[in-house]
Amino acid sequence: MPDSIPPFAPLPTGRFLLRPLRAEDAAELHRLVNDWEVAKTLARVPFPYPRDLADEWIGSTAERLAEGEAYHLAIARSEEEGGALLGCVGLTLDRAARSAELGYWVGRRHWGQGIAPEAAGRLARWALANLAIDRLTASALTDNARSAAVLRRIGFRPVGEGERDFLSRGGAMPVLLFEAGRGDIAPSATAAAPAPAEPPVEGGKPILLVAAVGLIDPDNRVLLARRPEGKPLAGLWEFPGGKVRPGETPERALIRELKEELGIDVTEACLAPFAFASHGYESFHLLMPLFLCRRWQGAVTALEGQALAWVRPQRLADYAMPPADVPLVALLRDFL
Numbered sequence: 414m415p416d417s418i419p420p421f422a423p424l425p426t427g428r429f430l431l432r433p434l435r436a437e438d439a440a441e442l443h444r445l446v447n448d449w450e451v452a453k454t455l456a457r458v459p460f461p462y463p464r465d466l467a468d469e470w471i472g473s474t475a476e477r478l479a480e481g482e483a484y485h486l487a488i489a490r491s492e493e494e495g496g497a498l499l500g501c502v503g504l505t506l507d508r509a510a511r512s513a514e515l516g517y518w519v520g521r522r523h524w525g526q527g528i529a530p531e532a533a534g535r536l537a538r539w540a541l542a543n544l545a546i547d548r549l550t551a552s553a554l555t556d557n558a559r560s561a562a563v564l565r566r567i568g569f570r571p572v573g574e575g576e577r578d579f580l581s582r583g584g585a586m587p588v589l590l591f592e593a594g595r596g597d598i599a600p601s602a603t604a605a606a607p608a609p610a611e612p613p614v615e616g617g618k619p620i621l622l623v624a625a626v627g628l629i630d631p632d633n634r635v636l637l638a639r640r641p642e643g644k645p646l647a648g649l650w651e652f653p654g655g656k657v658r659p660g661e662t663p664e665r666a667l668i669r670e671l672k673e674e675l676g677i678d679v680t681e682a683c684l685a686p687f688a689f690a691s692h693g694y695e696s697f698h699l700l701m702p703l704f705l706c707r708r709w710q711g712a713v714t715a716l717e718g719q720a721l722a723w724v725r726p727q728r729l730a731d732y733a734m735p736p737a738d739v740p741l742v743a744l745l746r747d748f749l
């Protein structure tokens with residue numbers, strides 16, 4: 414995985430905006446969180462909550478955001494609607510475990526509007542698509558059914574029980590532990606399957622034909638693209654390409670996809686067949702020819718906002734890729 418910290422741009426959720434906290438939020442943050450009904454559900458919040466702690470905490474969230482260690486954000490109304498603070502949602506990274514812990518709270522006067530699942534769901538999807546993690550964790554007090562329901566609605570699975578220290582309660586409290594991976598949070602891969610022309614063989618799955626390419630630069634590095642938030646398998650790195658449309662050859666599909674996604678022109682003569690993947694996903698079977706290409710026209714540009722990485726063959730294993738790609742990566746490393 415690359416070591417760089419992705420730049421953070423505010424995330425719209427539909428009705429709200431997840432944005433960095435700012436100094437002016439302190440008074441409202443204090444008003445909303447210095448409420449026993451809110452503070453009693455939060456592990457790291459003392460009660461009563463001193464007013465200066467709001468300033469201090471907001472300052473620390475900016476530092477940790479800049480370092481890519483934690484993303485504690487305001488859940489706010491849009492700027493056009495006045496930008497008022499409604500609550501907070503946050504992620505704390507555990508780089509070694511490739512995971513992050515999700516937490517959130519909403520001010521009592523804003524309860525009952527579905528704010529928590531909308532905000533926490535968006536941050537969870539963004540995180541799995543953009544950070545160097547494969548898993549999210551969360552916990553809720555065993556008697557906090559409302560919070561457990563929010564986590565389940567986002568896609569979290571209960572994985573057991575534990576204990577956590579609660580500053581507001583002055584000691585350890587029992588909690589339910591939750592986890593979610595890409596398969597739980599991202600849209601299901603079912604969306605990728607085309608309608609079969611004829612009914613499939615009993616118990617069989619439709620075949621999805623996808624064309625992909627290993628673009629290789631003069632330094633022998635391979636281009637990987639990160640699947641963006643909103644697509645199945647979001648956050649995994651893949652070979653550029655896409656679905657072959659009815660009547661299209663894999664080569665024509667690649668020429669089209671490379672123009673649309675990367676802004677480069679490739680000719681059929683420069684696409685050398687290399688290997689293929691044949692992999693059973695839950696609801697379809699992927700058949701994916703992989704071509705290699707060393708010549709193209711134009712500069713490689715991420716036209717769909719996707720992250721791109723030129724990767725040395727020995728470093729390919731550092732990038733989490735879809736399971737179908739694993740045998741291809743081994744072949745490619747040996748070949749290059």
Ligand SMILES: Nc1nc2c([nH]c(=O)n2[C@H]2C[C@H](O)[C@@H](COP(=O)(O)OP(=O)(O)OP(=O)(O)O)O2)c(=O)[nH]1
Pocket residue numbers: 602605623624625644645646650651652653654655656699701735736737738
């Ligand atoms: N391009 C590409 N797709 C891969 C790779 N490995 C792998 O399992 N896939 C799977 C993920 C998807 O299920 C499918 C590609 O479908 P897609 O939805 O990305 O295709 P597309 O670019 O045509 O997307 P869209 O227009 O339908 O949004 O192939 C890979 O290395 N490259």
